[in-house]
Amino acid sequence: MREAIRVENISHRFGKKNVLEDISVTFEEGKIYGLLGRNGSGKSTLISIMANQLIPDSGKVFVNGEYIGKNMDLLENICTVKEKETFSSDSRVKDIFNVYSLFFDSYDKEYEKYLTKKFNINIKKGYTGLSRGQKSAVAIITALSANAPITVLDEPTVGLDEANRKIFYDELIDRYSETGNTYIIATHMIGEMENIIEHAVIIDENKVVLDEDISDTLEKSYIVSGNEEDIRKLEFFDDMKHISKVGNTDTYFIYRNMNDDDIKNIRENNIAIEHTDYRTVFLNVTGGGQI
Numbered sequence: 001m002r003e004a005i006r007v008e009n010i011s012h013r014f015g016k017k018n019v020l021e022d023i024s025v026t027f028e029e030g031k032i033y034g035l036l037g038r039n040g041s042g043k044s045t046l047i048s049i050m051a052n053q054l055i056p057d058s059g060k061v062f063v064n065g066e067y068i069g070k071n072m073d074l075l076e077n078i079c080t081v082k083e084k085e086t087f088s089s090d091s092r093v094k095d096i097f098n099v100y101s102l103f104f105d106s107y108d109k110e111y112e113k114y115l116t117k118k119f120n121i122n123i124k125k126g127y128t129g130l131s132r133g134q135k136s137a138v139a140i141i142t143a144l145s146a147n148a149p150i151t152v153l154d155e156p157t158v159g160l161d162e163a164n165r166k167i168f169y170d171e172l173i174d175r176y177s178e179t180g181n182t183y184i185i186a187t188h189m190i191g192e193m194e195n196i197i198e199h200a201v202i203i204d205e206n207k208v209v210l211d212e213d214i215s216d217t218l219e220k221s222y223i224v225s226g227n228e229e230d231i232r233k234l235e236f237f238d239d240m241k242h243i244s245k246v247g248n249t250d251t252y253f254i255y256r257n258m259n260d261d262d263i264k265n266i267r268e269n270n271i272a273i274e275h276t277d278y279r280t281v282f283l284n285v286t287g288g289g290q291i
């Protein structure tokens with residue numbers, strides 16, 4: 001697989017606040033990535049650095065294997081639309097579309113019109129007069145129509161109602177299937193996006209705590225529950241993370257390769273073990289947890 005964008009040893013602080021500490025990640029071509037992390041974990045900061053809108057204290061960004069540095073031409077490969085996008089107060093929606101269409105050679109005007117209709121956006125309206133959800137729709141329309149090799153979306157679904165979120169997910173998958181481009185999506189909608197994202201990068205406490213295909217992570221992620229005394233006897237007990245206690249039943253999270261025999265042994269000791277969903281993985285690897 002060829003790399004689309006790579007960040008190497010990125011560190012950044014705002015004043016005294018350490019935000020990113022020695023972050024290195026390679027985003028390969030032709031995948032949908034989730035950039036995940038709790039509020040304030042540094043996702044938007046990393047996106048700004050990838051888009052060359054913010055110079056990190058240290059570290060480098062490479063696009064298609066080339067160091068961005070002062071090579072601004074490389075930026076034509078990346079379309080970034082951020083949640084907190086600031087367009088000038090007198091911008092109309094159609095002005096915003098025009099700016100993007102001039103910058104990106106690959107911009108698809110027909111697709112823009114199709115999506116505008118789907119999201120029911122009036123392109124003559126001023127951007128500042130749009131609702132929160134309509135602003136998100138405009139961001140999605142510009143990003144998907146730009147059709148850049150690498151599209152980075154920061155919180156694309158903020159304010160979108162359920163029907164519009166479905167339009168976004170369907171169109172993203174269609175666009176991805178048609179183009180094979182790379183999509184990097186910072187999102188909190190983990191449950192809804194679990195089946196769309198192929199690979200997740202989770203940032204927590206300034207570091208990357210997980211960088212893996214979702215299917216591989218789910219394969220290794222289990223919920224174990226039973227009597228505390230029985231569970232404590234498991235050889236990998238120290239690697240387990242306690243989730244809850246209800247009556248005499250304790251529930252733990254474990255991220256570990258296990259074969260059929262391991263699982264059979266656990267069940268023979270009166271302990272239940274099941275695979276879990278990505279939301280549970282996320283909750284257990286963030287906020288101090290590390291796997």
Ligand SMILES: Nc1ncnc2c1ncn2[C@@H]1O[C@H](COP(=O)(O)OP(=O)(O)OP(=O)(O)O)[C@@H](O)[C@H]1O
Nearest residue numbers: 014015017019037038039040041042043044045046
């Ligand atoms: N321009 C700035 N000046 C000072 N601090 C900043 C600035 N931008 C971000 N921060 C701080 O850096 C940290 C990371 O912010 P960032 O917006 O990157 O997080 P995030 O993961 O995108 O958060 P969220 O999910 O809440 O949008 C936060 O503590 C934030 O307050």
